[in-house]
Amino acid sequence: MDDLGTVSWPPAPLRTERLVLRAPETRDRAAFVELLTSPEVNTYLGGPRPRDEVERELPEAPEQWPGSFAVELDGAMIGQVLLRRATGHRRPAAAGKLDLGYLFLPRAWGAGYAAEACAAALDWLDGALPGEPVVLTTQSANTASMRLAAKLGFTEVERFEAWDAEQWLGLRSPVPPAG
Numbered sequence: 001m002d003d004l005g006t007v008s009w010p011p012a013p014l015r016t017e018r019l020v021l022r023a024p025e026t027r028d029r030a031a032f033v034e035l036l037t038s039p040e041v042n043t044y045l046g047g048p049r050p051r052d053e054v055e056r057e058l059p060e061a062p063e064q065w066p067g068s069f070a071v072e073l074d075g076a077m078i079g080q081v082l083l084r085r086a087t088g089h090r091r092p093a094a095a096g097k098l099d100l101g102y103l104f105l106p107r108a109w110g111a112g113y114a115a116e117a118c119a120a121a122l123d124w125l126d127g128a129l130p131g132e133p134v135v136l137t138t139q140s141a142n143t144a145s146m147r148l149a150a151k152l153g154f155t156e157v158e159r160f161e162a163w164d165a166e167q168w169l170g171l172r173s174p175v176p177p178a179g
Contacts, residue, residue, distance in 0.1 A: 004083060004098060007128045009066040014120045019113060021069040021081060021120055024062035028070050031077035031105065032062055040106045044139040046163060071104070071117045078113060079104035081121045086135060091169055093157045094135040098125070100152075100172075101136075109144075115151055122152065122172070131174045140168045 010023035024032070033054050035041055042048040062070075067083035082101040086094045100122070104114050125132060136154050138145040146168060154170030161167070 004066045004085060004129070007066055010064060011124060011128070014069070014124055016116050016120045018073060019117055019120070020072040021117055021124075022072060023064045024068060024070040024077075024080070026061045028062055028077040029058060029060060031070075032058060032080070034105060035080065035103045038106065041103055044142040044145070044165075067098075069117070069121055071113065073108065073113065078108040079117065081117050083121060083125055083134070091137075091158065091160060093171065094137065094169060097171075098129075098132055098134045099137070100134050115148055118148065118152055133174045134172045136170045136172070138168055140166045 014021040033051065036054045036058070037048045037051045039048045062068075069081040069083075070077045071079040071081060080103050083098050084101070086097050086099040100118060102114055102118055108114075122134065125134065134154075135157070136149050136152075138149065140146065140159060149168070149170045152172065154172045157169045157171045159166055159168055
């Protein structure tokens with residue numbers, strides 16, 4: 001399998017000590033709107049989108065595509081973890097690799113949920129696509145994201161300028177397939 005689109009989706013919900021990672025559902029729409037319109041969430045992502053625009057464009061049932069996990073805590077969505085193919089990426093080191101992205105509501109910050117959820121998604125990926133390298137890009141000014149990248153095993157490949165800020169590109173070396 002060379003594309004996440006070939007993986008059976010959605011998988012059974014992934015359970016961690018505190019969280020459930022599952023396919024997005026209609027009941028998650030309000031949380032998606034909040035993620036996309038929050039100034040805090042979008043500080044390093046180009047700023048929030050206008051609420052009326054998001055309300056108008058976001059479907060009632062969020063799209064379910066391979067690699068998009070809703071992160072649930074105590075029955076409510078608190079964030080999203082994304083694993084998607086880096087097509088058209090500006091950096092040759094990232095082109096064609098899977099890209100890890102994540103968004104969490106501010107009320108969920110500081111409790112280790114992003115680390116727990118991203119680690120679970122990466123563990124799932126290691127089983128679904130053994131040997132698949134993963135990249136992560138963040139603004140170098142986003143110190144929390146930089147710490148999380150290091151904790152998840154990403155190492156710096158390069159820094160570059162984009163969107164009027166220095167960006168950091170890290171690579172998580174593939175876990176060799178078992179056997």
